[in-house]
Amino acid sequence: MISQLSWKVGGQQGEGIESTGEVFSIALNRLGYYLYGYRHFSSRIKGGHTNNKIRVSTTQVRSISDDLDILVAFDQETIDVNFHELRAGGIVLADSKFNPTISDEANVTLYSVPFTAIATELGTSLMKNMVAIGATSAILDIDPSGYRDVVNDTYGRKGEKIVEKNMQAIEKGAEYLKNELGFDRQDMYLEKADGNKRMFMIGNDAIALGALAGGSRFMAAYPITPASEIMEYLIEKLPKFGGAVIQTEDEIAACTMAIGANYAGARTFTASAGPGLSLMMEAIGLSGITEQPLVIVDTQRGGPSTGLPTKQEQSDLMAMIYGTHGEIPKVVMAPSTVQEAFYDTIEAFNIAEEYQCPVILLTDLQLSLGKQTVEPLDYSNIEIRRGKLQTEELPEIENKGYFKRFEVTKDGVSPRVIPGMKNGIHHVTGVEHDETGKPSESAGNRIDQMDKRLRKLNSMQFKNPVHKNIQHENPDVLLVGFISTRGTIEEAIVRLEAEGVKVNHAQIRLIHPFPTEEMLPLVESAKKVIVVENNATGQLASLLKMNVGHANKISSLLKYDGNPFLPHEIHTRSKELI
Structure with a gap:
């Protein structure tokens, strides 16, 4: 049995690829598995190759896997485009309709299943994706009945008959793989999940x-x-x-x-x-x-x-x-x-x-x-802060003057009112203005208003501006990333550490104003700093150099071909840069 699996379904855009992945992954999520899915699709409504790659695990995963265990193909193009990802011993489940072929030299098993034919016999070829899910469930040793709630949620509005037809399609797919093709491998059986409910x-x-x-x-x-x-x-x-x-x-x-x-x-x-x-x-x-x-x-x-x-x-x-x-x-x-x-x-x-x-x-x-x-979200700690928004009755202004909406204050933040509040009348304009909002080109006023606005962020507090994974006082390398690269970097670090490379990790969560105080000691303690980002010019690395210095030890690990990083790419290229 295995604790982790990578599964991909592919075909032409518009023929149910997304719904296939949805039904498959939601059912496994409800069984308590952790999942991570990424969809490759074209910028068109219909046509063109599309696929949905889903990683299933008994533990938390936050990245796409390097390789592939099972490829579900609705056309030959899916096999041709994605075959290189299959690991040795992997499986291709393909629709018999297009006479699928794979290389004779590949250490991969092809199972040709009549997805379309089985679905058509049940009433409509549109259910071929459910047949494919059924065949997959046989490989993973998952009872097809585990999909009933998801199928009911997805198709229940169309009536009980449609729900039953889709369930029959799933069951027929599993039966065909076991009975007609004699599938009896157990190396793809998934370990049972913990059954906990997660989003x-x-x-x-x-x-x-x-x-x-x-x-x-x-x-x-x-x-x-x-x-x-x-x-x-x-x-x-x-x-x-x-x-x-x-x-x-x-x-x-x-x-x-x-x-x-x-x-x-x-x-x-x-x-x-x-x-x-x-x-x-x-x-x-x-x-x-x-x-x-x-x-x-x-x-x-x-x-x-x-x-x-x-x-x-x-x-x-x-x-x-x-x-x-x-x-x-x-x-x-x-x-x-x-x-x-x-x-x-x-x-x-x-x-x-x-x-x-x-x-x-x-x-x-x-x-x-x-x-x-x-994991379940914690709503009890939600805090709503509205700053200097005035909600109480405002004092009367002398000589019926205007409210100082843009008052020059020590912290740079002025009192704010909702339009229509008594004694809160003021001007609002996109040109430079004085404290009451009236247009002003006075040099002194310009300096006062600019300085006031720009000092707002001097006192800004941001909880955890950098997500840190600090394992070593003086690491061989500090890996830096932002947004979605976090999970992939974390997986690459496990491999680097296993090879004896000492790695710390910083995922920057506040880009501007830059968290210099947080990043400076991390950069100074590392022998090498590698910034991982999906662009061609190393924009995050440039910001790091501008705000922290130590440009001589900072290198960029870039990818800009439209695809996310894979763990092996960061692992391999980091070793080259070290």
Whole structure:
């Protein structure tokens, strides 16, 4: 028996590949297994190769596996494209319909199963994916009945007959593999899981749930891959809590609408990807100079321009820090797990209101769309902080003057009011202004207002700005990453340590303002520093050099072909750089 397994299903986009992976993985999640799934798909609605790779384990996993145990193929292209990932002794489950072939020299077993024919006999060829799941369950020694609840949840709205037909398809697939093909291998049998209940979700769902739990009741957004699921989740959920989602005509409108709603006192945000963030830059500057809270989620993807809309990349880093013209305070956060995505979204709203500035939650396609097992979330520790928002009645202003909305204060944060509050009247404008908001080009006022805004973040407190795994006082190497690379780095470290390499790990969670005090001792104590990131120019490494120094010991480990890192890549290339 095995404690861990890597399974992939592939075929043409639009023929049920995603639903196959969903039913398979959700059922195993409910049995208590830990899972990590990553979907390869094209930027089109239908056609083109797509696959869903799912790792199943009895312990926590946070990365894609290097190799593959089982490949489920609905066409020959799936075999041709993914065959190289199969380990020795691996299995190909393929639809007999296309007469599948594999190399005679490969140490892999092909089982040709009539997925389509069995499904057609049961009523429709669309159920071929359920037949494939049944065949897989036979290989793993999982009782097909374990899928009933998932099938009922997925297809129950179509009636009991459809549920039963799909269950029959699963059972027929398992029976064919055992009875017709005589499958009797036990080396793929999965050890039993602990049976504990855990969540299974993508990062985007965690962000949306975090926004809801953090008090957001309005979202303005324009659909874009890989951010759209955040909006789709909240379209369904927000109205149940008295909130709303507005699909705007473009990202400019989405950002300015979010600013306006925040000005009115609501907690609101928007979400997009690189191209959308480019359009928002002027509005982000408006948030900065008017000192309105603003939360933006940037789900990074391959660029520039339209680039690779459905592929992994981490190349928006510098743009998120320095993209706006002029100088404003700004916070850029980078969660590294689905759990952190939930909690950090809540904290993003708190920071935006406490410091009255834009906060960007930086994720990437792998974290946003990769689906993984999540331990139950702790709602008891959720804290909502609204900063200097005035909720009590305001004192009358002498001579019926204006409220000092942009008052120069020691901590850089001015009192904030909701429009319409008695004695709270003030101007709001995107040009430079005095303490009451009236336009002013006075040199002295300009200096006062700029200095006030820029010192906001001097006192900012951020819990755990760096996730650390410190095993050694003087390590051979410090591996540094951000966002979704965490799990892959952790797996590579296990292999390096087994070979006698002393490794420490730092996953940076607060990108701006940079956690220099946290990172400096880690960099100084290491003989070598390797920064792992999905871009071509080493943007995180550049930030590390700018803020910490020691450029002579810092090297970059880069990948920018649209695919996430695999553990063996970090393991092998780290040894080369050491």
